[in-house]
Amino acid sequence: MLKNEDSSNTDLERGFDGPSIFxxxxxxxxxxxxxxxxxxxxxxxxxxxxxxxxxxxxxxxxxxxxxxxxxxxxxxxxxxxxxxxxxxxxxxxxxxxxxxxxxxxxxxxxxxxxxxxxxxxxxxxxxxxxxxxxxxxxxxxxxxxxxxxxxxxxxxxxxxxxxxxxxxxxxxxxxxxxxxxxxxxxxxxxxxxxxxxxxxxxxxxxxxxxxxxxxxxxxxxxxxxxxxxxxxxxxxxPAESPEEIASRKRLGLFTGITVVVIAALIFLMFQDVISINASAIAEASYTVIGIVTVLFFIYVIFFGGISKDEKRKVLAIAILLCFGALFWSGFEQAGSTLNLFAERFTDRTILGWEIPTGYFQSANSMFIIIFAPVFAALWVWLAKKHLEPSSPMKFAFGLILLGVGFLVMYFAAKIAASGEMAAPSWLMFTYLFHTFGELSLSPVGLSLTTKLAPKKFQGQMMGMWFISVALGNLVAGIIAGEASGGTEEAISQMPDQYMMIVMTVMGAGVLLLLISRPLRKLMGNVR
CATH class of the missing domain: 1.20.1250.20 (MFS general substrate transporter like domains)
Incomplete structure (x- = not known):
């Protein structure tokens, strides 16, 4: 039912201005x-x-x-x-x-x-x-x-x-x-x-x-x-002063010049004047982003002019973002490593019809639609009983669930390495556990970053959250190049590679559980 209520008191009660729907x-x-x-x-x-x-x-x-x-x-x-x-x-x-x-x-x-x-x-x-x-x-x-x-x-x-x-x-x-x-x-x-x-x-x-x-x-x-x-x-x-108008003009000019320079570089790349090695660029980007991230947190903690309590909270953000980047490096293999596994090693034939590989990429969104309300209700129910896990513990659960998903893939890879095709259920269970991990970690990470960030660095700290996700995506692509079973030798190594991922992410989850108490002290009154 559509409504258009003009009363400012009503707008205040509703929490927004103007016409509404539902x-x-x-x-x-x-x-x-x-x-x-x-x-x-x-x-x-x-x-x-x-x-x-x-x-x-x-x-x-x-x-x-x-x-x-x-x-x-x-x-x-x-x-x-x-x-x-x-x-x-x-x-x-x-x-x-x-x-x-x-x-x-x-x-x-x-x-x-x-x-x-x-x-x-x-x-x-x-x-x-x-x-x-x-x-x-x-x-x-x-x-x-x-x-x-x-x-x-x-x-x-x-x-x-x-x-x-x-x-x-x-x-x-x-x-x-x-x-x-x-x-x-x-x-x-x-x-x-x-x-x-x-x-x-x-x-x-x-x-x-x-x-x-x-x-x-x-x-x-x-x-x-x-x-x-x-x-x-x-x-x-609107710009309210001549200085602000001039500043916007300079920014517009700088943006235009940047676009032209980038376009010129892209043109030279396509003309083979500048040679491109995607693997080398990915490795270099990984290193550069890591160094920039470390330098940023060093600057904020030692030269950012923030209080001792804020420094502790920034350190907590830095630690959690490291675990977050590790999570995304595993989770985002859905579109790369796991997509290739579905294409090459999964029996996708049902009643004579072969399921297109890309259909499996819908699994994560389907599981989120089904289980997001369940997780939200679970946290509320646990909070009422004073049993809700702290944010670091939710992060840890996310990593452990991610590891469980890759443990499923370890057994699927064993089947593939034996020369047989794996059933689609292996991938579906992997995506299910990965979705549970995402629901444990992703919303918490966004919320926690805003709560822990010093006021003068709030926007930049959200930027660092995006950088951790970007870094995880980059690492996921690099891993895909090694763990996708593109050759006979690679197929035989697949189970060990999946087990290495399992041990890495589950080990990180256990480590985070062990340090969750001192981490909570760094976080102060933020859960």
């Missing part, structure tokens, strides 16, 4: 569907990405080896999270949140259509179809499309969440419920996308990429048509 601001529905279609485009393409790179050229893929494909996958998923930092910064200072979401969505759609260009042209008789060799169009459109998607996601992803927060008054009791509804949109998009895009991929790889872009276009259309629901939200505050 007890929440109408703008929430606008953002819900925009984010749903953006996640549709992202997860739909991600389900195909490493499969496309490792598929032979004659079968329509790029024919890259596992190590190169894993490195590219890791760099791409790392870039998506890493560019959220400058994306949020530009929105706050130059574009405004609403325009950043709009521009980001357009760039994402262009990226998907660029990746799908060879397939689109083949429909009109202008493509070369499957060939024994790659053409410049194949590789150029692929890499350019990935770059555009990374840039567009960096603009859209952090800023659409910020607009959701602006829909509600400070301290509104409905804000958490609003975010829960918003995140349900993410998981609906993540659930349907791999199924739809993988189905189109069975016709042509590039059509799968193209339909992912079509989803983003649908999101943009409804975003523009319902933009009135966001009136007064996500706008850039």
């Amino acid at each position: 007890g929440h601001p109408r703008g929430l529905m606008t953002l819900f569907f925009t984010e749903m279609w953006e996640r549709f485009s992202y997860y739909g393409m991600r389900a195909l990405l490493i499969l496309f790179m490792t598929t032979a050229v004659v079968e329509g893929g790029l024919g890259f080896d596992d190590k190169t494909s894993g490195a590219i996958y890791g760099l791409y998923t790392m870039g998506v999270y890493l560019l959220a930092l400058p994306g949020g910064w530009l929105a706050d200072r130059l574009f405004g949140l609403k325009r950043s979401v709009w521009y980001g969505g357009i760039i994402i759609a262009l990226g998907h259509f660029t990746m799908g260009l060879p397939g689109i042209l083949s429909l009109f008789g202008e493509g070369h179809g499957n060939s024994l060799t790659l053409t410049p169009l194949d590789t150029t459109s692929f890499f350019l499309g990935l770059i555009l998607i990374v840039v567009g996601t960096g603009l859209l992803k952090p800023n659409i969440s910020s607009i959701v927060g602006q829909l509600y008054h400070e301290g509104s009791s409905k804000r958490d419920a609003g975010f829960s509804i918003f995140y349900m949109g993410i998981n609906i998009g993540g659930f349907i996308a791999p199924i739809i895009c993988s189905s189109f991929k069975e016709v042509d790889w590039h059509l799968g990429f193209g339909v992912a872009g079509f989803g983003m276009v649908l999101g943009l259309i409804q975003y523009k048509l319902t933009a009135g629901n966001l009136e007064g939200k996500g706008e850039l505050a």
Whole structure:
């Protein structure tokens, strides 16, 4: 039932201004569907990405080896999270949140259509179809499309969440419920996308990429048509002084120059003037991000001008982010290592029909939709009985559950190494345990970072959370290049590699349990 109540007292009671739908601001529905279609485009393409790179050229893929494909996958998923930092910064200072979401969505759609260009042209008789060799169009459109998607996601992803927060008054009791509804949109998009895009991929790889872009276009259309629901939200505050106007002009000029320089570098890469080694870049990025992270925390603790209590809390954040990065390095193998296992070593035939590999990528979102309310209710029930685990313990449970999922994969890999095909249930149980781990760790990590961060470093600490996720994604890609069973020797080593992951993440979980008490002392009054 739609309502439009003008009383300021009523607005105060409801926790938001303006017209509502189902007890929440109408703008929430606008953002819900925009984010749903953006996640549709992202997860739909991600389900195909490493499969496309490792598929032979004659079968329509790029024919890259596992190590190169894993490195590219890791760099791409790392870039998506890493560019959220400058994306949020530009929105706050130059574009405004609403325009950043709009521009980001357009760039994402262009990226998907660029990746799908060879397939689109083949429909009109202008493509070369499957060939024994790659053409410049194949590789150029692929890499350019990935770059555009990374840039567009960096603009859209952090800023659409910020607009959701602006829909509600400070301290509104409905804000958490609003975010829960918003995140349900993410998981609906993540659930349907791999199924739809993988189905189109069975016709042509590039059509799968193209339909992912079509989803983003649908999101943009409804975003523009319902933009009135966001009136007064996500706008850039007008410049109030000549100095501020001049500052924005300088920032605009600097941004323009940066875009031109990056475009020139990309052009030189495509012309082979600058040679690119994806594996070497991934290894270097891993080292650089690690060093920058350590230096940042050293600066904040020793030179940030914060109190002793805040220093202890920052140290707690640093420790937890290390464990968080380790979690993501395992969890994000869903789209790489586990996707390749589904393709190569899983019996996907049911009643004579072969399940497209990408369908398995819907499992995580499906399990989140089912079990997120269960976990939320569980924490509330435990809290009422004064038994709720502390945040570090929830982190530890997340790592241990991740390890249990990989323990399932150890036995599946033993079956594959024996020369037989594993049943789909092995992967499904792995995704189930990984989802339980995500529900234990991910929401807690976001909330805890905001609670522990010193006021003057709150935005930057959230940035460090994104960097930990980016680092985990990069490491996941690197691991995929080694643990995907691309050769006979690699197949025989797969069980040991999975067991190494099990021991690493479960060992980290146990270590975190052991240090949870001193860690809680660092956290002070924050649980």
